[in-house]
Amino acid sequence: MTDAEVQPWVGKWIRATLADGRVLAGKLEQHGSHYTVMTPAPDKRESDTTEKVPSAAQIATIENAPEFGR
Numbered sequence: 001m002t003d004a005e006v007q008p009w010v011g012k013w014i015r016a017t018l019a020d021g022r023v024l025a026g027k028l029e030q031h032g033s034h035y036t037v038m039t040p041a042p043d044k045r046e047s048d049t050t051e052k053v054p055s056a057a058q059i060a061t062i063e064n065a066p067e068f069g070r
Helices: 003-009
Strands: 013-018 023-031 034-039 049-053 059-064
Touching (some): 003 023
Antiparallel strands (some): 013 023, 013 059, 023 034, 034 049
């Protein structure tokens, strides 16, 4: 994908399939030239997980996933 295709999803709860086949689900955020997907911990006593995605080109697909929102 391109930055222009990913940009409308920033700040939303998404499910993204990466070019390497991994699937990330959580809130998409942009930090300069890279993106992160923050996945909330299933238990409030645990820490959330954040996965860095170096560029939009590494994202194959994005879909809406509001069920991950808090």
